[in-house]
């Protein structure tokens with residue numbers, strides 16, 4: 096069972112959905128008991144990007160609601176299924192949808208699937224998302240290779256590593272300046288160029304915000320000054336935990352809309368546009384990730 100609900104005297108935080116190492120071991124084993132696949136590669140699909148599951152061979156599917164502790168997705172574009180299968184001859188596990196803070200989940204709950212993947216021996220993690228473009232040189236439909244992130248809620252201690260540390264997962268004070276693998280960033284860039292995607296591949300910094308409101312104009316302008324290229328409401332908690340436990344991480348954002356930078360603009364962000372752009376670029380995202388996986 097998860098650690099006791101309520102206030103944790105050691106960490107001083109409400110620790111209701113924090114899972115111990117033994118809890119995660121048990122959950123990982125219960126998932127492995129249900130599938131034949133033994134993946135070393137994990138893929139988390141962002142809003143509208145779960146179509147990659149369709150190209151997996153020998154699929155084995157488990158609904159999140161059938162896995163102890165897994166947060167159930169409540170957002171359109173997030174199917175809420177763990178899909179095992181083969182991609183380019185490699186065994187992979189793919190999350191078709193994720194949970195977000197704004198759905199009401201505690202940050203410790205959001206990252207549980209990443210720790211479960213770790214204990215299933217996943218070593219390389221692809222994390223994708225839909226994001227708004229802060230960088231005005233970016234176009235809708237661009238694919239941004241994440242080189243770094245800005246954990247804005249982290250300024251208020253919203254970080255999945257808050258609380259007692261279990262060294263079996265990773266160190267108390269993990270560095271976070273190299274969360275995104277240089278090797279995988281280069282591989283994605285080169286692969287994208289070979290596939291003729293150079294014109295819409297970008298590199299940049301992703302900012303995590305709590306949502307669910309999209310940003311105000313002033314917030315967007317602030318992020319631009321802070322050096323952010325794209326913003327969204329996910330990814331960073333998962334990446335911090337993956338980095339903590341020594342996974343090699345590749346982050347990819349699809350720029351689904353341009354953030355509004357002008358106070359008099361008539362444009363407004365909306366989730367329908369996010370999903371539409373995801374649909375339009377789905378095939379390219381699939382081809383890019385599949386080709387990179389083939390080369391691993």
Ligand SMILES: O=P(O)(O)O[C@H]1O[C@H](CO)[C@@H](O)[C@H]1O
Pocket residue numbers: 140141142143170193195223224225226306327328329330365366369
């Ligand atoms: O980050 P993903 O899960 O791709 O979803 C993005 O799209 C939704 C907003 O349209 C938000 O949840 C935002 O984070």
Ligand SMILES: Nc1nc2[nH]cnc2c(=O)[nH]1
Pocket residue numbers: 225226227228304306308309310326327328351352353354364369
């Ligand atoms: N915060 C945020 N998340 C997004 N996800 C997709 N587009 C956006 C956006 O413009 N802002």
